[in-house]
Amino acid sequence: MPPSPEARRIAITVKGYPRLSETFIAQEILALEERGLDLEIWSLRHPTERAVHPMNKKIKARVAYLPEYLYEEPLRVLKSAAWSLRQKGFGAALKAFWRDLKRDFTANRVRRLGQAFVMARELPADVRHLHVHYLHTPASVVRYAALLTGRTWTFSAHAKDIWTTPDWEKREKMQEALWGVTCTAQGVQTLQALSGPDRVSLVYHGLDLSRFPAPPENRPARDGSNPMDPVRIVSIGRAVAKKGYGDLIQALAALPGDLHWRFAHVGGGELLAGFKKQAQQAGIADRVAFLGAKAQPDIIALLREADLFVLPSRKAASGDRDGLPNVIMEAASQRLAIVATDFAGIPEFIRSGVEGELVPPGDWEALSNALNLLAREPERRKILGEAAYRRLRQDFSMEGGIDVLESRFRALVDNPLKQRSPCERP
Structure with missing residues (x-):
């Protein structure tokens, strides 16, 4: 649903949660949560590993799972699609999806729209902003959901999403996102060549040394x-x-x-x-x-x-x-x-x-x-x-990167009445 005027929460979207190979995401979520930001987690997939890192257990944010395959939860998807049809942002979301589908005619693309319908309908009204890890399929879900609900969104790009996503898709997503960060100078250079120098910046993950002996x-x-x-x-x-x-x-x-x-x-x-x-x-x-x-x-x-x-x-x-x-x-x-x-x-x-x-x-x-x-x-x-x-x-300590992210997120949620266009540069 659309955000309320007082909304301050941030929804963090990931491809799978928790994942043993993505300690950097868990580290970031935990650090931001410990600094007082109100977060929740949306995952495109359920976990596939039995073991869980201790810091994932410390994260208090609510976790919501989208249907990985639409046929697994047909009633949930159909209800969400019907709800989405009645939203002001449906035309913009469908237009973006149709442009994408013509260039990427795959079942995966349709699945992302269905997941976006579910996310848009089920987002609590106290969620102000969407942030997504990875610029490929997770960002597609967030982009469509943002268009449906009128929310702003930002991204963190990492590795595979930078190097295997088509340039047209990265360019169009970055045009709509408020801002993005990535974790290497090489990644920044590649993305800035598509988006301009002000849209993407370098933020190293660093390491939270308090977690290590x-x-x-x-x-x-x-x-x-x-x-x-x-x-x-x-x-x-x-x-x-x-x-x-x-x-x-x-x-x-x-x-x-x-x-x-x-x-x-x-x-x-x-x-x-x-x-x-x-x-x-x-x-x-x-x-x-x-x-x-x-x-x-x-x-x-x-x-x-x-x-x-x-x-x-x-x-x-x-x-x-x-x-x-x-x-x-x-x-x-x-x-x-x-x-x-x-x-x-x-x-x-x-x-x-x-x-x-x-x-x-x-x-x-x-x-x-x-x-x-x-x-x-x-x-x-x-x-x-x-x-x-x-x-x-x-x-390469974690603190510098978290300082940057905290400052940017607070600029969005601490001023809930000041709305920004998805195309406005930070």
Whole structure:
């Protein structure tokens, strides 16, 4: 329903909630809530994972789930469609949808309109503003719902949504949103080229260090020479193409025979079975453990016990790529030496040879060489880990980004009588 004149609440829309791989979203919601903003969460999907991060349990916001597939809740969808037909914004929403459908004639597009009908009808009157994480399908739902109800909306863009959404769609959405933020300089440059310099700005997620224990004072000086105490290498990330785990398995298989090591991977994903098979075929399955998805406490424990963190991100065939992966900063929070690729937003945090070692994306030989050298040099790992921890604390804490978002949201909801056009620049 349309907002009341006194409305002050913000509806945060996400694709799925909660998700183990999206700690940065949960971190942001919790921080904004703790600063006194009145929030609720709308999710396009129900959770698919059993484990839940502790900070998700601390979030008090009401969570509403839209029908993931319209046929699963036909009465809810039909009631919402009938309600939407009677709204002043129906013509504008339908016009936007029809333009989109002609260029993207898919069932997914129709589903987003149906979800928008439900969201628009069921939004409480005390919701003033809509904010959405991801500029692709979640933003379509929010855009249509905003047009139906006369609400303003804003967005946070991250990774896949920037690189795989058509330019026409990003451009038109950004024209209607009040403002947007994204988490890497590369993302800002790409989106500003479509929207102008004032519409999108850089806001790093950063890391809420209060959620993490102080890093270990001293790690064992493992150098790979003792088969009874091998170097411990760890990586955290979904088993998807853009994470580059196929390259990593090749790199691990190429490590010299006199280096003793073990590797642990945390994360689910559609390519997990293929990576396990690749490790078996490479003859390293006995030294590789695929642990599946884990909650934050288990991840922190693994990072504290490790000697070396690795993330070989690369561009996927679909065009998808990482932003600045939070797991890089999580590894830095425990003073862990990092090997990663010089790609996407990673070099905005890790400067090669200073806070870690960077190799070209897709170059498994360079990756293997970097792992081999650092595995044998515990003192070098200590220097890199300390530098990464310092950079995290000085330049990538969560507070700066939350300050920006809080200020912008308060400018919208603390002045409920001052309405702004969806096309007005902030």
